[in-house]
Amino acid sequence: MTDKATPKPKKTTKRPAVKRVSAGKGGKKRATKKSPQKSGWGRKIWSITWKLGVIAAVVIAAYGIYLDQIIARKFEGQKWHLPAQVFSRSMALYPGAAVSHGQLMSELKLLGYRKVANPRQVGEFSASKTKIDLWRRPFLHPKGDQTEQRVMITFDSNGISSVARSSDQRQLAVFHLEPVLLDRIITGDGEDRLFVAADKMPQAIIDALILVEDRSFYEHHGVNPFAILRAAMVNISAGRTVQGGSTLTQQLAKNFFLSSERSLTRKLREALMAIIIDFRYEKNEILEAYLNEVYMGQDKARGVHGMGLASQFYFGRPIGELTLPQQAFLVAVIKGPSYYNPWRYEERAQKRRDLVLRLLMEAGELNVAQYEAAVESPLGLRKSDKPVHQKLPAFFAVVKRELSTRYGEALLQQSGIKVYTTLDPMAQEAAEKAVKQTLKQLGKNDESLQVGMVLTDKYSAGIAAMVGDKVPSYQGFNRAVEIRRPIGSLIKPFVYATALNQPKKYTLATPLKDEPITLKNGQGKTWSPQNVDRKFRGQVPLLTAFKKSMNVPTVNLGMAIGVSSVATTLDKAGWKDKVPEYPSMLLGAVNGSPLMVAQVFQTVADNGRYRHLNSVTTVLDENNQPLVASKRAATQAIPVASNYLVKYAMTQVVDNGTAKRLGNAFPRATLAGKTGTSNDSRDSWFAGFDERNVAAIWVGRDDNGKTGLYGSSGAMAVYQAFLKNRPPLSLRMAPVDGTVQGYFDRNSGAAKQADCGNVIKVPALRESYQPVANCGEPLPWWKKLIGG
Template sequence: MANGSGRKGGTSSRKTSSTRRRQPARRRTPAARKKSPKLSTKSRAKKTTASSSARRKTSSPARRRTAARKKAGSAGFPLFRQTGRFFLRATTAAFFLLAAGLVTLLIYGRGLPPVGDLASARKEPRVEIHAANGEVIGIRGQDRGQPIDAADLPPHVVGAFLATEDRNFYHHVGVNPVAIIRALMVNVKAGDVEQGGSTITQQLVKNLLLTPEQSLHRKVQEMLLALKIEAMYSKDEILSFYLNAVYFGNGAYGLEAASRRYFDKRPEELSVGEAAVLAGLLKAPSRFAPTADENKAISRAKVVLAAMVDAGVITHAEAKAVSFTRLADIAETDHAAAYAADYALAEAARILGGVEQDLLIETTIDLPATRSSATAREVIAAKDDLYTPEVQAAAIVLDENGAIHVLIGGNDYRQSSFNRAVQAKRQPGSAFKPFIYLTALEEGFRPEDMINDKRIEIGDWAPKNYKDTYAGMVPLSEAMARSLNAAAIRLQEEVGRENVVEIANRLGLKIDDPGPSLALGTVEVTPLELATAYLPLSGGGVVAEPFIITRISAADGTELYHHEIERAPRLAVSPDVLVPFDHMMREVVTNGSGRRAKIAGHYAAGKTGTSQSSRDAWFAGYASGLVGVVWLGRDDDRPMGSGHRAMSGSHAPAEWWSSVMTASLDGVPAREPTPYAPEPRSDKLLSHLAAILGVRAPRERQGPPPANIEDIISGEAGPDASGYFE
């Protein structure tokens, strides 16, 4: 019973087993059929479904395993199906990325600059300016220096830049997404731009090909161009382009220019500390330049050294051994000839109609004389208490052909690049008086003729002499030598202001008649204009146009301009008139107000000048074929001292003029002046009486000279030309 019962129970528990043997169907008795109600088709379907569900719920583990195998069999190969799904997704993503890339190219890729010739891709022309001896006096535009090859540089030089600018340079494709994300996180956390995500390739694009505009459009273009450059050039080539293009401050573009500018070395000769200084400049060239703030430059260089240690470029011991003594000095580069370089560039632009390409400009500048002149000015300023730091200076020296040998436009170009020698319009004071005496000589006066130096009033105007002292009756030569105001005004009114203005214009000063104050130099002129007007006084009456450029060449050596000396010069003053005039001008230096302007071994002639209230102090003159003008004054036009303790042309300007001319005349043979011998005149007594009475005595007017020397030689100048040449 028990076993039977157990088997029956076991059979009952295994009714749903898939391994049970099918039992023969039991026949139902008629009574049973009668007892069981008939089900509709719908009811039978529900019952069948319920039975199936019950069987699934009560299925055994073996049945489930069998179902899994059937399912796996119907699925085929699962690895192939997974691979297919991955391939489908990857293809779809690639398609959309390609489509996005094409759209980006269409939107941002139009108008991109070419990247085929990065070696010549420059934003501004480079202009190199040479002195007469071939030495460089200035580089304007972008001084990129000579191109260098990164492969030739020492590892510590290359490592200094890679450690701070792009450590993964040799491992990315031009754009570094990791660096961009890292920089973004740092900047968001700091609330400021403290770190950049641009690669060296992107910086190269920014320096050479695009504008500095900060916009999404420009950033996308930068990335596109970086990718193009990486596909076209090797890493060493890209690094070389970068080091040749980046800005290091003080006008230096490129590593060679920076090495020369700051350390007077080739890039291959840079020490570890010097390389760190230059690499540190890239963050902020003007702020970290050693010439601007040496302490900031050293602090920044130490940051670079730490980065080099961290990147494995140098060891910690090597970094500690770096010394920053004699960090950098570019004082010699910014010497006084920088003003001449600026003027030469401006003249080149005028001659060529603009500067559109790299140029080499050869000038007339005497660099040794310019340097000596600048040094002499510093010496005079140090010992003259009236020469305060606010007082500026200018000097210019020309030869009789008009070539500019010295041009100094201020005390220190680094502090002020304003070129006072060619741009500052100032009152010449008594340096204008030679034009009055020259007019008188043309009108028939002679140096020994007398003029009355006494108080003079013209309307409401009553000018005074220096210290309000008067000399009475004096010869014209003495009146000019002592720079007597009353005598000069009286002579000007006697010969006629219109004639004074006319002869000044003839000599090159384009002025109008301001009234009687003209005799005191109340017109405004630049030092260059005054020197140009003095040129005929030294050069036998011949007018010459000042020039500073002898030759302009393109980068390939093609000559674009060559200066030609005028073959038929214009004669502005008769040489006969200049003989007594020269005598009077030499008297100023020998016995008059310009005694400090004497030049050892040369006959100097010139005139002091001091404007009202000592706002300007001048000395202008010539010696042995050179004309020089120096000026001192304040940019704000305030007086230089007051009363008897005021700056005048007879002191610091005359002394500086002597030094400037001495340096300029080095090696130039001394020129002997034509002697002047006073001649007895029958009308001398009449002249004296006329001067006393204030009446103009009749004189034989010599008049202006003929148009040019060739007309005199050919005889086409007419009878008025007689007597101009022996």
């Protein structure tokens, strides 16, 4: 048995206690002991603190880099999605233009020009009975920038006689007014704005903004600690929040990137972003972003952002034309657009504006006299019933459809595009008034009556106006485009155009049978057309049958020339849908819409030339470069000479035919028209034109019920009211090549000489007018002896 080894005791090494030597009495040093526990905790706290500090610094730096990337993407990319701007046509003024003095005055009023005794700046004009002195604004035109320019426009009975540049009296070939901004198409967040570059912003707005919102804007680095401390003290003493300490840069950071949440975290993030923004960007760039981002009010569902749009929203004119008090108001309203709503709280809004004016005076930006004059001025707001954007649901629906078809569906998602349309604001206003007035009157007997109306510009083949409901602002069913109803006698001009293109057989004097006729359709069913008065006259001249809208002679004529030939003419003239080739088609058993009717009558008004109706002329991208789009070529659908005869016949409809009431209302104007009524008076139609506009109008019921209206008592009444609102320009009916003045026997339709008896005088194709000698009577024996 062996003994167990005894373990050796472990050696421990003791650290000698640290002695701190201190001086005692007599200068002798004495050592003191430091507590080992206290020294260890100190080192631990310090170690944790500096490590946490490093971590915090890394996190803040990383977070700062993250925020910096967000900020850079916003500032250096697309700051905003700018809504597509939609403009009206640009009114062209030139010698001979069919624009009256009153029409130009109305256009200038719509554009927000100010009438003064003597124009002193852009946006002003003066007027006498025959002249208008106009200082036009600069604007972006599809064909290039137009500079500001002052001109003298002179008028005569036919319209504009001259346009002279005021600087050197040079006569201008053409002069454009800026188009009306109709609307901006909002596609995303409901924010609406009109971008204005900083160098285009009035200096008084910038000065006032800095005075009111951030006096140290050019000195601080995004955050102003002194302003924050001052605001905190004021709020504590008041017991509520009465003052904010945010800089313009902080406000911009909140508007661009953050919510309106009230929390310390959000405020810290806002401050950090403001510092980054201030470090990265110039003060003027920050200021420009703020001036275009700041919330300025609410236009129903649209948020009004930026000074540019606010100027239009509150005053109805460009920001560069605002008076000093108006500029001060824009800065004043930033504090609370709802609280200082000038239409609801006028006194409150004016006091706030006057405070801004006083601050400008105290800063030396205004003298006492300027200040006193400014505070005495009214707010000068636009009338609350005058909309900032036009309510044109029917027209805008057509514009959107055309943009999608010609430019692609993604176009409206692009930022900053500018869409120039064909809409004539004056024609639209007159059309809407006519619809409201007439349907109110007609609706006394039938409240279910509805309307669809399309107006085109005869010269450009553009849609000048459109109404799709008796309440023009209604955004539902668009009857101008979407209905398909029998067009009745509106088809007759194309029946007669087809016949008159056969000059060897037909003239305006050719007699047509007006006798009972029975026809069979493809199913063996019989059809016996009747005249409206259910009478038969044996035969009538072609022109009489046309202007009295007689059914039986028209059917006889159509059957003689062929239903398919009439369908071909209608198709070439631009009819959208396939035409049913049945005899009943000759009396309008063809379904169409006002837009389709406007298309084919535009062809007649335009000397037989077919041009596809359009609503969009040009689209510019965000860099103001035109986008390429598809375009249809024009064709000669109806020969010019025979088309002229149809136009003449349509003037006779107004002169002494079914539209005689219209002619009596405007005896000094030559107008062309055609009435139409479907079976049982379910649909009332009218199509016609003056020298400027082509109109197509339908009045009826959505349930296809009987209305008791004829074309002349329903749709034509709307057109007549339209011309009262927008006086007509008389048609210029100069004869065209290939036509002559003809004289024809009233009974036989034979060509005669002018001095023959019982003749009618009508235009004719040259090849159809070969008058016989001696009025067609045999020569006396003595004339035969001498050879006639």
